[in-house]
Every structure is written in structure tokens, then in C-alpha cells.
Amino acid sequence: xxxxxxxxxxxxxxxxxxxxxxxxxxxxxxxxxxxxxxxxxxxxxxxxxxxxxxxxxxxxxxxxxxxxxxxxxxxxxxxxxxxxxxxxxxxxxxxxxxxxxxxxxxxxxxxxxxxxxxxxxxxxxxxxxxxxxxxxxxxxxxxxxxxxxxxxxxxxxxxxxxxxxxxxxxxxxxxxxxxxxxxxxxxxxxxxxxxxxxxxxxxxxxxxxxxxxxxxxxxxxxxxxxxxxxx
Amino acid sequence: xxxxxxxxxxxxxxxxxxxxxxxxxxxxxxxxxxxxxxxxxxxxxxxxxxxxxxxxxxxxxxxxxxxxxxxxxxxxxxxxxxxxxxxxxxxxxxxxxxxxxxxxxxxxxxxxxxxxxxxxxxxxxxxxxxxxxxxxxxxxxxxxxxxxxxxxxxxxxxxxxxxxxxxxxxxxxxxxxxxxxxxxxxxxxxxxxxxxxxxxxxxxxxxxxxxxxxxxxxxxxxxxxxxxxxxxxxxxxxxxxxxxxxxxxxxxxxxxxxxxxxxxxxxxxxxxxxxxxxxxxxxxxxxxxxxxxxxxxxxxxxxxxxxxxxxxxxxxxxxxxxxxxxxxxxxxxxxxxxxxxxxxxxxxxxxxxxxxxxxxxxxxxxxxxxxxxxxxxxxxxxxxxxxxxxxxxxxxxxxxxxxxxxxxxxxxxxxxxxxxxxxxxxxxxxxxxxxxxxxxxxxxxxxxxxxxxxxxxxxxxxxxxxxxxxxxxxxxxxxxxxxxxxxxxxxxxxxxxxxxxxxxxxxxxxxxxxxxxxxxxxxxxxxxxxxxxxxxxxxxxxxxxxxxxxxxxxxxxxxxxxxxxxxxxxxxxxxxxxxxxxxxxxxxxxxxxxxxxxxxxxxxxxxxxxxxxx
Numbered sequence: 119x120x121x122x123x124x125x126x127x128x129x130x131x132x133x134x135x136x137x138x139x140x141x142x143x144x145x146x147x148x149x150x151x152x153x154x155x156x157x158x159x160x161x162x163x164x165x166x167x168x169x170x171x172x173x174x175x176x177x178x179x180x181x182x183x184x185x186x187x188x189x190x191x192x193x194x195x196x197x198x199x200x201x202x203x204x205x206x207x208x209x210x211x212x213x214x215x216x217x218x219x220x221x222x223x224x225x226x227x228x229x230x231x232x233x234x235x236x237x238x239x240x241x242x243x244x245x246x247x248x249x250x251x252x253x254x255x256x257x258x259x260x261x262x263x264x265x266x267x268x269x270x271x272x273x274x275x276x277x278x279x280x281x282x283x284x285x286x287x288x289x290x291x292x293x294x295x296x297x298x299x300x301x302x303x304x305x306x307x308x309x310x311x312x313x314x315x316x317x318x319x320x321x322x323x324x325x326x327x328x329x330x331x332x333x334x335x336x337x338x339x340x341x342x343x344x345x346x347x348x349x
Numbered sequence: 350x351x352x353x354x355x356x357x358x359x360x361x362x363x364x365x366x367x368x369x370x371x372x373x374x375x376x377x378x379x380x381x382x383x384x385x386x387x388x389x390x391x392x393x394x395x396x397x398x399x400x401x402x403x404x405x406x407x408x409x410x411x412x413x414x415x416x417x418x419x420x421x422x423x424x425x426x427x428x429x430x431x432x433x434x435x436x437x438x439x440x441x442x443x444x445x446x447x448x449x450x451x452x453x454x455x456x457x458x459x460x461x462x463x464x465x466x467x468x469x470x471x472x473x474x475x476x477x478x479x480x481x482x483x484x485x486x487x488x489x490x491x492x493x494x495x496x497x498x499x500x501x502x503x504x505x506x507x508x509x510x511x512x513x514x515x516x517x518x519x520x521x522x523x524x525x526x527x528x529x530x531x532x533x534x535x536x537x538x539x540x541x542x543x544x545x546x547x548x549x550x551x552x553x554x555x556x557x558x559x560x561x562x563x564x565x566x567x568x569x570x571x572x573x574x575x576x577x578x579x580x581x582x583x584x585x586x587x588x589x590x591x592x593x594x595x596x597x598x599x600x601x602x603x604x605x606x607x608x609x610x611x612x613x614x615x616x617x618x619x620x621x622x623x624x625x626x627x628x629x630x631x632x633x634x635x636x637x638x639x640x641x642x643x644x645x646x647x648x649x650x651x652x653x654x655x656x657x658x659x660x661x662x663x664x665x666x667x668x669x670x671x672x673x674x675x676x677x678x679x680x681x682x683x684x685x686x687x688x689x690x691x692x693x694x695x696x697x698x699x700x701x702x703x704x705x706x707x708x709x710x711x712x713x714x715x716x717x718x719x720x721x722x723x724x725x726x727x728x729x730x731x732x733x734x735x736x737x738x739x740x741x742x743x744x745x746x747x748x749x750x751x752x753x754x755x756x757x758x759x760x761x762x763x764x765x766x767x768x769x770x771x772x773x774x775x776x777x778x779x780x781x782x783x784x785x786x787x788x789x790x791x792x793x794x795x796x797x798x799x800x801x802x803x804x805x806x807x808x809x810x811x812x813x814x815x816x817x818x819x820x821x822x823x824x825x826x827x828x829x830x831x832x833x834x835x836x837x838x839x840x841x842x843x844x845x846x847x848x849x850x851x852x853x854x855x856x857x858x859x860x861x862x863x864x865x866x867x868x869x870x871x872x873x874x875x876x877x878x879x880x881x882x883x884x885x886x887x888x889x890x891x892x893x894x895x896x897x898x899x900x901x902x903x904x905x906x907x908x909x910x911x912x913x914x915x916x917x918x919x920x921x922x923x924x925x926x927x928x929x930x931x932x933x934x935x936x937x938x939x940x941x942x943x944x945x946x947x948x949x950x951x952x953x954x955x956x957x958x959x960x961x962x963x
Contacts, residue, residue, distance in 0.1 A: 159960040168868060168958035189873055196871020201959060209863055211362030212355075223351040224871030277870070 119144040119317055120165070120285070125174035127160055134160045135171070136342040140335075144284075147308065147318045149328050152337035158321050161337070162287055165319070166199055167191030179284060196225035200278030200316075204290040207274035208262040215258040218243040218277045228281025235282075246276040250306050268299045275307055285317045293324065304330050352876050356883035359863070363856060370849045371892050377845030378896025378935060381838040382928055383903065388831060390919050395824060398542045399787075399816045401473040403796050406430070406438065406786040406803050409810035413826070416819040419450055419785035422460035422543045426453040429782035431809060432552075438786060438803070443795040446471045450785040451555050454514045454526070459500045461514050461548045463555030463780075469495075471789055474542045481538045484508055488534035491553050492770055497545040499916045501536040508533055512548065514558060526558040528769040541918040552780035557773035788813075842935055846942050849888055853881060853946040861953055869959040877954045878947045885943030886936070893932050897924065 120142040127135040134157045142148050152158040163169040164176055167183045168191075176183045179198060183191055200221070208217045219239045222229035229239070236242035244255050250272040262270060271291055278286045288307070292300040304320075304327065311318045320331065328334050360367045399405075399420045407415040408428035417423040432449065439447035448471050451463035469487055473479050485508040487495055494512050506512070512531045516524035531550055539545055766774065790799055796815060803813035864877050904921050911917045924932075 159958075163958035163960060166869065166959055169955075189875075192868075192871055192873040195869075201869040203866075203869070203959075206862055207866065209355075209866055211358045216358075220867075221870045223355075224876075 119146070119179065121175075121177040123175050123177070125164065125171050125176060127157075127164060127169065127171045129160070133343045135164065137161075137174075137340055138342065140340060142317060142319065142333075144317055145312075145315050146333055147311065147331050148320065149331035149334035150319065150321045150337055150340075151323065151325050151328060151334060152321060153323045156337045157341050157343065158323075158337060159289070161341075162201075162289055162321065165287060166195050166201070168195070193225070196221060197227045198284045200280075200283040200286045202271070202274045202278045202286065202288040202291040205267065205270075205294040207277075208270055210261075210263055212262065213258065214247075214260055214262055214265070214273055215240060215243050217262055217273055218246065218258070218280055220277060221280055221283075225281065228283060230281075232281040239280075242280060243276060246279055246310075247272065249310055250276055251302065267294045268303070271295060271303060272306070275303070275310075279310055279314065279316070282314050283316065285319065286311060287319045287321070289321050290323070291320075292327070293322070300327075352879045353883045353887070355867075356880045357887060359860075359880065360884055360887060366852045366856065367888065370852050370888050371895060373848045374845045374889055374892025374935075374939075375895035375899055377838075377842045378893050378932070379899040379903065380841050381931065381935075382897065382900045382924070384834055384838045385925075385928055385931065386900070386904065386919075386922075388834065389922075389925070390917075392824060393920065394541060394918060396817075396820055397475040398820070399472075399474055401471070401477045401789060402787045402816050403790040403793065404788040404800060404803065404813045405816055405819070406788060406811055406813045407784060409804075409812045412812065412814040412819050413823050415785060415812065415814055416816065416823055418452060419787070420543065420816065420820075422452065422462065422547060426784055429784055430786070430811060432780045432783055434806070434809060434811065435783055435786050438788065441799070441802075443790050443792075443799050444788055445791045446789040448472060448787040449552060449780065449783040450787060451552055451780065451783045453784070454516055454555070454558065456500075456512055456514050456548050457504060459497070459504075459546050459548055460543070461494075461550060461555075463550050463552045463783075465552055468549070468787075472544075472787060474540050474544070478540070480540055480544060482535045483538040485533065485535035490534065491551050491557075491774060492529065492531050492766070493534035493551070494531035495535040495537060495549040496533055497537050497547045497549075498539040499545040500548055501533075502913070506533055506536070508536065514548070514550070516558070528767055529554065529558055529773065530767065530770075539912070539916065539918075541912070541916055545916045552783065553778050554773070556780045556782075557769075557776075557778045560778070842938075845892070846889070846935070846939055849885060849892075849939065850942050850945060853885060853943065854949070857881075857946055857950055857953070860950070861957055864950060864954045865957055865959050868954055868957075874951045874954045878951045881947040881950050882940055882943045885939050885946075889936055889939030893935060897932075 122137050122140040124139070125135055125137045126133065150158070150161075152161075160169070164171055165178070167176070167186065167188075170184075170188075178194070181194070183194070186194060208214075209220065212220070219232075222232065222239060232239055232242040236245050240258065243258055247253075247258065252269060252272055257265070257269070262273065265273065271294065275288075275291070278288070286307075291307075292303055295303060307318070308330065310316075320327070321337075405415060405419050407419060408430050410428065414424060418426055429451075435447060435449045438444060446467060448464055448468045450468075452460065454461040454463075466487065466489060469480055482495075483498065484501075485495075487493075496506060496512075500506065510533045512533060513525055513527045514529070514531065516526060531548075531554065537544065788799070790796060800813040800815065803811050864872075864880075867877060867880075868874075901921070904919060908919045908921065911919050
């Protein structure tokens with residue numbers, strides 16, 4: 119599913135990522151434990167094809183990102199990967215519905231999948247939100263600024279899932295949530311990813327979440343760079 | 350398109366900065382287009398100042414000066430040309446019409462232009478429109494004045510009002526020709542040309558004011574200015590005189606003549622103001638005549654007396670008050686020989702010299718025409734000086750006229766001639782000098798040959814200008830100001846666009862999160878770039894639309910006040926291709942300027958990737 123080979127990335131000659139070999143199987147729920155400064159964000163950007171490594175290769179779904187132009191990488195990301203971030207995941211000037219359907223703007227593949235599933239993007243958005251525990255159908259017309267942080271994260275999850283991408287990368291999606299919501303969020307996320315057969319990569323510095331995942335890895339161990347900032 | 354819709358929604362999310370940017374661009378666009386419109390309209394109003402005139406002829410000199418003075422009444426009056434030249438040119442076969450123009454006087458800062466009635470027939474402006482009369486009627490009378498609409502509005506003049514003309518132009522006080530008041534016979538409709546700020550009088554009146562003595566002709570020999578109260582007494586009688594002129598066999602007027610001094614002549618008064626029938630008798634009644642010393646000499650023949658009478662009757666049938674001054678004179682000088690009010694010495698001279706030396710002081714035309722009723726009408730300077738006291742009388746006289754306006758029902762237009770006016774009429778003054786001639790030719794093909802003919806006119810140096818060409822040349826003088834104005838407005842637009850740039854730049858930092866989110870869902874850096882360009886393009890486009898709307902709002906609001914207060918008619922047109930290309934340049938500039946933040950955000954999105962670092 120995802121193969122990383124001799125991946126090297128340096129920011130202004132300072133090495134940040136140095137991973138010799140790493141792979142993730144399809145449908146796997148992987149927990150990557152990484153304190154801040156461990157190269158977490160850089161690794162996610164490399165996986166998303168947003169930045170290009172100095173050497174080495176990332177292969178996703180059998181396709182090497184190195185072989186793609188930056189436009190192709192952007193399209194590939196739009197088609198195959200959904201992202202959930204820590205907080206403020208949503209575009210403030212768009213409604214809940216517009217935020218959820220945003221990937222369709224850039225990926226006709228995912229739009230088609232969403233349409234074939236529910237008939238309309240709005241129905242699919244409502245379906246996803248309801249699956250994520252938001253049953254208020256009026257909510258989708260509202261401004262995202264009116265939502266609670268928990269609701270915002272679930273809207274972000276719905277966006278990441280819309281059109282069934284192959285991979286969801288979640289970067290500290292629960293750090294803004296209190297413990298109760300955090301557990302519920304992870305549970306729902308897992309259920310949906312399993313149902314859709316989505317590979318989930320969950321990155322967090324919070325090792326207490328580790329037990330939810332079948333696979334976990336510590337980025338400090340994986341990444342060969344001796345990181346001073348980690349101190 | 351999705352990106353543009355995002356850009357639009359993003360803008361609406363930042364309403365305050367959006368509207369500030371929008372308005373700053375709109376206002377700069379309004380200003381720019383407003384300046385363009387004003388420029389176009391000023392130009393067109395400038396070009397519309399005269400039309401249908403093929404040539405303007407004046408004395409040799411700069412064509413712009415001739416144009417400025419004759420059409421715009423601006424600047425120095427050029428040298429004069431002979432009226433005879435006008436006559437000759439108007440008789441030229443290629444000339445369809447010719448209108449003489451004389452300038453140089455003013456009234457309360459407004460130009461006084463002298464011309465003749467053909468001016469109203471031939472002068473045209475804009476699209477060959479002729480001047481039209483709003484109130485009153487154009488009067489052939491020598492002392493009638495037709496005023497432009499602005500003159501009437503600003504000075505609040507009505508038909509029949511009196512106007513005193515000042516020598517020289519501008520607001521600077523020159524000699525007031527207050528001995529020759531004009532009455533307003535007509536007010537012209539606005540033409541939005543210099544005519545609106547002009548008073549139009551007859552050439553004859555202009556000439557009269559500019560005789561050597563500024564039209565202070567003094568009293569006619571044999572007549573004296575009457576004190577105002579007596580004047581009053583005689584108003585009625587004059588009226589009678591006028592109406593019952595022929596039937597005066599009953600000698601009505603005798604009553605108001607000569608109560609004191611005229612006793613002896615009581616039965617012969619009529620002769621004074623009447624025609625030939627009574628001339629025979631004049632021989633006997635010299636002393637009570639309104640004639641002077643010289644007249645006395647020659648009264649035996651009565652020649653000039655007769656002419657004088659004719660003159661009166663021909664021209665001034667309605668100006669009998671002239672006579673009533675005589676009466677006054679007679680009264681005042683009851684105990685005097687009429688001649689007394691003239692210098693004894695000169696009297697002697699007159700007696701001695703049939704040739705009437707003093708005529709030398711008069712100009713040729715007058716002299717010729719009035720050779721036969723000379724001295725008693727014309728006062729040489731010597732006489733004039735002696736009549737210093739008479740001048741005062743004249744002023745009294747005038748004052749009296751004003752006082753008596755109510756009583757002057759019999760006078761035409763409520764206007765009574767002053768002494769000098771009466772004299773001026775009697776003199777049958779003919780214009781001698783004019784400043785310019787407006788010429789219409791029979792065919793446009795004749796313009797160049799006529800111009801060359803005029804430029805090589807044999808008897809005096811003339812130059813002829815083609816108004817359309819001269820206007821165009823003159824407009825070039827303004828091109829520098831035009832360029833300056835263009836530069837200023839271009840900078841205003843630039844400032845508006847820079848304001849937009851700074852607002853977009855300031856928004857970039859807070860939008861890097863937004864960009865990262867968009868990147869994560871698959872937006873390319875090009876999309877992010879497009880977002881910024883689209884935003885700038887949209888703001889600018891909306892600003893332009895608003896600016897154009899504001900412009901038209903402004904134009905429609907200002908149209909009436911501009912026309913009524915400044916005599917500037919603003920023609921509201923569609924945007925010209927020039928305007929549209931300016932707008933296109935502004936729009937393009939906005940897009941180009943937006944490359945700066947666009948490029949920055951592009952760099953950010955490449956380096957930030959999906960990381961939200963803020």
C-alpha cells in the first residue's frame with residue numbers, strides 16, 4: 119500500500135527525515151507516535167506529495183510519487199488521501215456542507231464515488247455526519263464557526279472520508295478534544311475506516327491512544343536523523 | 350471557476366477590508382473617468398463655441414489671440430480694422446455673410462461686444478445652432494443691449510433695466526460710460542458659450558462711447574441741461590409733443606417753453622422742433638432756437654437748422670424731450686442770449702469763420718455726414734471744456750431720468766435718452782473701427798483662397814483664421830495641463846491599486862492556514878495563486894463597476910448645477926472606447942499587481958505544504 123525506501127529530506131541542508139524502509143498494508147490502522155520536532159509534519163507532507171524528498175521514494179498504491187509531476191501529485195492526493203488536522207481544519211468562510219464537499223472541487227473521482235453512493239453530495243455529507251454522530255441535518259447549512267470543536271473535528275473527518283479515499287492521514291485530530299470526545303471520535307473513525315476499507319495513519323504524540331491501534335511505530339525510532347530539536 | 354467562487358466567498362468573509370478596497374478603487378475610477386469626462390466635455394464645449402463660421406478676420410497678429418478675443422472674449426482686444434474693410438469683404442463674391450465684431454468694453458466683469466443685427470442671423474455654435482432669445486426682443490435701437498443668460502442671472506437683470514458700460518475689460522474699474530446708459534431689450538437663452546457672459550450692443554453705440562470725448566458730447570448748442578425738477582414738469586409736455594407733433598397748430602407746447610425768456614417767441618416755438626413748414630419763420634426767431642452761436646450766424650439761410658430738424662424728426666421722432674431741454678435752457682437763460690453759454694470768443698470765431706474751425710476736432714465720418722448741421726450740434730473740445738458745468742447738468746439730468754422712470758411712460762422701453770445719447774443719435778454715428786469679422790463663405794472650397802486673399806489684403810494688414818483649425822491649435826495649449834491631470838489621476842488609480850495590494854498582503858498571513866487546508870484537499874499551488882489573483886480581479890472589477898456607477902450618479906447630480914452656476918453644459922454620454930480601454934488597463938493592472946501576493950502565497954504553499962504552522 120505505502121512503501122518508503124531510503125527517504126531523505128532536508129530543510130535548508132538540515133536533515134529532518136531519514137527513513138530507510140517502511141511499509142503500511144492496506145486497511146491497516148497505524149499509530150505513529152511522534153513528539154513535536156520528530157519530523158512528523160514533514161513525513162506527512164512527504165506522504166501527501168506536497169514536498170519532494172532529496173532522495174529516496176514514496177510509493178503509494180503501487181505508484182511512485184517521484185515519477186509524478188507536482189500537478190499529478192496534487193491530483194493523486196486529492197483522489198486518494200483524506201487529511202484530518204489537529205484543529206481549525208475547516209475553511210471559515212464556507213458552510214459545513216461546503217467544507218465537507220471541498221475535496222470534490224479538486225477530485226472528480228471522489229465526487230463520482232460520493233454521488234454513486236448517496237445520489238447527491240448533500241445526502242452523502244448528511245450520511246457521513248450521521249455516521250460520525252451528528253444527526254442534526256440542519257447543521258450542514260451552518261457556518262463552521264458556529265460549531266463546537268468536537269463537531270468541527272467530526273466535520274473534518276467527514277470531509278476526509280467523503281468519496282472514500284484509500285488513505286486517511288490524521289494529524290493529532292483529537293488533541294483539541296476532551297477525553298470523552300477523544301475516545302468517541304477515535305471509535306467512530308475506526309468504525310468508518312473499517313467499513314470503507316480505508317487505511318488509517320494516525321499521528322500523535324499522545325501515546326495513551328496507542329492501544330486502539332493494531333500497529334504502531336515510534337517515529338523517533340523510525341527516523342534515523344539525530345534530531346536536536348527533540349530535546 | 351470553483352476557485353473563483355472560493356475567492357469570492359473568501360472576500361465576502363472579509364467584508365470590511367473588501368469594502369474598503371472596493372471603495373478606494375471605485376473612487377479612484379470615478380475620479381479618473383470624471384477627469385476624462387470633464388476633459389472631453391471641456392474640449393467639446395470649447396469646440397462648440399463657434400460653428401458655421403468659416404473664417405474670422407482680424408488685424409494681423411497671432412491667430413490664437415484673435416480667436417481668444419473674438420470667440421471667447423478672453424485676453425487683450427486685438428488691434429482694430431477699418432469698418433470699410435468689413436464692407437469690402439462682405440461684398441466679396443465668395444462671402445455669403447459677414448458679421449462685424451467690436452470689443453473692448455465691459456460691464457461688471459462681463460464682456461461688452463458690439464455687432465449688428467446680422468450677428469443673430471449668422472452666428473452659430475455647437476451644431477450650427479443660432480442664438481435664441483429667451484425674454485424680450487432684439488431691438489434695432491442704438492442703445493439697446495442684448496444680454497447673455499449668465500449676465501441676466503448673475504446680475505439679476507430684467508428687460509428694460511439700465512446698464513452702464515465700462516471702458517476696458519475685466520473687473521478693473523475703467524472709465525464708466527455712464528453718460529450713455531443702455532437699456533436691456535432682450536435676454537438670450539443659454540448657449541453655454543462665451544455669449545452667455547456677454548452683453549451685445551450696437552456698433553454705433555460702441556463708436557459713440559469711444560469718440561475722442563468718450564461720448565461726452567455735451568449739450569447741443571443752444572440747449573442747456575435742465576434741472577431735474579423742471580425736467581419733471583415737462584415730461585408731460587414732451588409726451589404731447591411726441592404724439593401731437595403734427596397737430597401742434599394749437600401750440601400746446603408753447604406753454605412749457607420759454608415761460609420767462611420766450612415770451613417774445615411764444616407764438617413761434619414750434620419752429621424749433623418742427624420741420625420745414627415753419628422754417629421761413631425761423632429767420633425772425635433766432636434767439637429762442639436751440640441753436641448756438643454759429644447757427645445764429647447762418648440762420649438767415651436756416652440751412653443747418655433745417656437739417657437739424659430733419660435729423661430730429663427722422664431718427665428721434667420719439668425723443669422730443671430733447672426739445673424740452675431746450676425749454677429748460679431757455680428758462681434758465683431767460684435773461685441771456687442763448688449764445689451766452691458759449692464762449693464769447695468762440696462765438697466770435699464762429700461768426701468769423703464760415704468754415705467752422707472747430708469741426709476739425711470731430712472725426713471725419715461725423716464731419717462729413719453732418720457737415721450741413723455742424724456747429725450747433727458738434728462741440729469742439731474747447732466748447733466742451735467751457736461746458737464743464739454743463740456736464741454736471743448732464744449728470745443731474747441722468748439722475749433725473751432715473752427719478753422719473755415712473756413718469757417716462759411715453760419713452761420707449763421706459764428708457765429716456767441722456768443728452769449725450771440724443772446727440773449721439775443725431776450725429777448718426779457710423780462705426781469706423783471694429784476688431785473682428787465673422788465670415789461665412791458660399792462654399793467650403795473657398796476657405797483657403799479667401800484666407801489667402803485676406804492675409805494679403807492690400808489696404809491694411811489682416812489675418813484670417815479658420816475657427817475649427819484655430820480652436821484645435823489653441824486646445825494644444827491645454828495639452829500640458831491635460832497631461833498633468835492624467836498623471837495625477839493615474840497616480841490616484843495606482844494608489845487605489847496599491848491599497849488593494851497592501852490589504853491582500855496583510856491578509857496573506859492569516860490565510861496561510863486556509864491555503865494549507867486547500868492544499869490538503871488537493872489544491873495545487875496554481876489554485877492558491879489563482880485564488881489571490883481572482884480575488885484581486887474581483888475586487889477591482891467590482892470597484893470599476895461601482896466607480897462607473899458613482900461617476901454617472903455624480904454627472905447626473907452635477908449636470909444642472911454646473912449648467913446654472915458655471916454655464917458649463919455637461920453632456921452625459923456612454924463610456925467612450927477610450928474610457929473602456931482605461932478601465933481595461935486598470936483591471937489588468939490589478940491582476941498584475943496581484944501577482945505579488947499571488948507569488949508570495951505560491952511560495953508559502955510550497956514551503957508550508959499542508960502544515961498548519963499558525
